[in-house]
Amino acid sequence: MAQSTVYFTKEITxxxxxxxxxxxxxxxxxxxxxxxxxxxxGGHNYLKPELIGPLVQKIGGTIVExxxxxxxxxxxxxxxxxxxxxxxxxxxxxCDIMDEEGEMELPVRNPIRIDRNYVGSHLANYDSMxxxxxxxxxxxxxxxxxxxxxxxxxxxxxGKAHIHGAGDVSKIWTADHDSFLESMADADSAVxxxxxxxxxxxxxxxxxxxxxxxxxxxPAEPEMGDLxxxxxxxxxxxxxxxxxxxxxxxxxxxxxxxxRMDSRNAIHTAEAAEQHGIGTRHYVIEVI
Numbered sequence: 001m002a003q004s005t006v007y008f009t010k011e012i013t014x015x016x017x018x019x020x021x022x023x024x025x026x027x028x029x030x031x032x033x034x035x036x037x038x039x040x041x042g043g044h045n046y047l048k049p050e051l052i053g054p055l056v057q058k059i060g061g062t063i064v065e066x067x068x069x070x071x072x073x074x075x076x077x078x079x080x081x082x083x084x085x086x087x088x089x090x091x092x093x094x095c096d097i098m099d100e101e102g103e104m105e106l107p108v109r110n111p112i113r114i115d116r117n118y119v120g121s122h123l124a125n126y127d128s129m130x131x132x133x134x135x136x137x138x139x140x141x142x143x144x145x146x147x148x149x150x151x152x153x154x155x156x157x158x159g160k161a162h163i164h165g166a167g168d169v170s171k172i173w174t175a176d177h178d179s180f181l182e183s184m185a186d187a188d189s190a191v192x193x194x195x196x197x198x199x200x201x202x203x204x205x206x207x208x209x210x211x212x213x214x215x216x217x218x219p220a221e222p223e224m225g226d227l228x229x230x231x232x233x234x235x236x237x238x239x240x241x242x243x244x245x246x247x248x249x250x251x252x253x254x255x256x257x258x259x260r261m262d263s264r265n266a267i268h269t270a271e272a273a274e275q276h277g278i279g280t281r282h283y284v285i286e287v288i
Contacts, residue, residue, distance in 0.1 A: 030127025042217030053092035103156035118159030137211035142266020185272030224253035236279025
């Protein structure tokens with residue numbers, strides 16, 4: 001049975017982030033997009049510039065985001081730019097709101113729910129991508145990691161509604177739940193096909209493990225301790241490894257996050273992504 005390697009370190013520092021990236025053995029080419037969540041104003045769990053800056057600079061990356069679909073400051077470029085500046089990201093790298101000038105349509109091969117994915121048009125400006133994700137809970141998805149960052153995160157504002165509504169933007173908050181999770185996996189496969197699997201690497205930083213996403217302006221405080229950094233060339237494996245790490249943690253505070261993940265059937269996104277052939281649930285951990 002084929003297995004993917006997931007590298008892991010408990011140390012969450014700028015230095016360990018560079019080490020785990022180097023362990024992947026891939027040199028991202030050309031214009032490198034670094035996809036993060038820039039964090040909702042008022043929130044404080046997003047990945048901090050001082051943690052990620054040295055790695056972003058090492059690879060010559062541009063921090064990329066897209067506008068949100070749920071209203072609030074980051075739903076329009078003007079206020080989103082202010083949030084990006086307030087959170088300090090321009091101090092470490094160039095930044096780009098990829099759907100500021102529109103969107104482009106990507107086809108989905110063998111769709112489960114949606115046959116097209118709408119992403120920020122500036123995605124066309126990049127040759128490779130570091131999917132740099134804060135692993136934590138999420139109100140709808142159950143957890144947010146590499147697969148959510150690559151689907152909802154890379155989608156334009158309209159594209160986010162398209163995914164949430166499983167193809168019907170009028171059902172952005174009312175679509176069948178598993179159909180929403182499967183639509184995220186459809187969107188993931190479209191991004192991988194467009195960029196090329198060899199041109200994307202995935203790092204999940206499992207710190208500040210709130211049950212709520214960085215898109216929440218008032219997230220719940222974490223009840224469990226930090227886990228570490230996970231990295232892989234496989235988005236399914238890296239998310240599954242984080243999910244298992246929460247489940248297996250020797251930490252009584254894990255109960256709230258486990259409930260959030262399992263009550264939303266969070267792992268189903270990874271199951272559907274595996275069905276698309278962009279990764280596997282079978283992984284081996286290599287501690288660095």
